[in-house]
Amino acid sequence: MLACLGLPFMMLCQDANADPVKKKAKTIDELAARYDVSSCKECHEEIYEQWEASAHSKSLFGIGARTAATIGTTITKGLMTWPYSGVQKPEDVKLKHLMLCAKCHLPQLEDATDDVAQEIVKAVFGLWDKEIKKESVKKLRKVNINCLICHQREAITHKWAQGFPQEDAIYGTQEGAHEDQKYPIMKKSPILHESVFCGQCHGLGPNFEFDQPSQCATAYGSYLFAYVAEGGHETCQACHMRKLNKGHVIPAYRDADMAEAALRLEVDAFGYYWRKNKAEGVTPLAVVRVELTNKTGHEIPDG
């Protein structure tokens, strides 16, 4: 009897914390709709505009199409050249192949089918085709790292201990109600304010979980093993969001203020007559001493 009562109770408890099995999106539009954040703007306008100006909002297309171009070379210079990748032509690319990039540039691609992977591949190569360039740009810009990726999908790293993100909850700094039909609950994320949250993507080095490990960023590795090891204790969010009031733009090296704050450059110079040796005699010489101090929490550049 107790077992009968206990089972449904356990099932109820597990509902909120279990890994949800989602129906896979079959088109970019479907995936974009699933992660649509247009309603966030209604209440969080300033933050939304900051995000629109961020690199995160262009995570698949990239700034100046850099990311899309790199996905293209990953296919032509990587996948298509490797004998065991199963890819001989762009049409052979499947979801698992794109995840080498999408792990961070579009983690929600896991919630899609191979059809979406193919749609992305076509759009990537479409950037070099005058006839479909505009449409391709538009497609690649539809999906990105947005509010729902950080504040919902990736808001919990230790899912066995802290549960899988609840499907109807938005994760932030407070608990309570959230004025949204799809996400009516607000929950406190245990990691959103921690460096480990950013470390999910901003890299330890090779992504060994793949059959063919990719390596993009190594900033988090440098943060852990060089910055913290030197006594550093600031978080990623402290410098990239709060200190310079950058909010959800979360800028890096392209931002002039961030560049200014990142390094101290000092130069001292003087001249003297140097008596080198008999053959060369006395040489008028300028001596320039340059001091460079990296004030950030990771090496510059990383990679």
Add this chain to the structure above:
Amino acid sequence: MILDVIAKAPDGKEVLRSSKIYMPAPGKMGCGKEMGRGPYEKAGLIRDTALPPHRTLVETFEIPFPHEKIEQGKEIYGKPLFKEMDIDVELWYVPFGETEGPAARWNQLWKKLTKRVTID
């Protein structure tokens, strides 16, 4: 990152340019000593000369003043052609490693300082 130290004559002409590169060198699929380039083949690091966090790096550059050699008795003296040089110190963020060509449009000048060096 590229640190450029550029010495200029009083007429603005470049006398000498010396550069240092700071960057990690990832291995090509982590095998052997060849550097990899794209994220699809980079794995680990072979060498790392990037600017380390929380540390100060000191670089010293020696730039001879352009001079003519004059013999004075048994000695050779370098007589400077001019007694003043402006030294521009520039730190560039160079994401593709290219200083020329289309990829150079991504480069950003992060810092620039100029020092005047005189010699009597």
